[in-house]
Amino acid sequence: MFRCLLFTLPLLAGCQHYDKAAHFAVGAAVSHVVTKETGNPAAGCLAAIGVGVLKELVDDVGDPADILATGLGCSVALAF
Numbered sequence: 001m002f003r004c005l006l007f008t009l010p011l012l013a014g015c016q017h018y019d020k021a022a023h024f025a026v027g028a029a030v031s032h033v034v035t036k037e038t039g040n041p042a043a044g045c046l047a048a049i050g051v052g053v054l055k056e057l058v059d060d061v062g063d064p065a066d067i068l069a070t071g072l073g074c075s076v077a078l079a080f
Contacts, residue, residue, distance in 0.1 A: 020069040027052060027073020045074035
């Protein structure tokens with residue numbers, strides 16, 4: 001299931017309607033993996049925020065709401 005999510009997220013990101021949902025899902029996935037590997041939920045959240053910031057630095061026009069959506073994805077990993 002997790003791998004399917006990772007493969008479909010780039011497709012969703014191409015659709016503007018799903019942009020924030022895709023950012024949230026990527027943040028949740030990154031946070032989950034980092035938290036699972038390190039045992040540290042704070043590291044998972046920081047990784048999600050870091051990925052959001054790096055993605056926006058690469059974009060032609062950065063959107064702070066995208067960083068927020070990616071960072072908020074860590075809330076899913078914290079819940080589980």
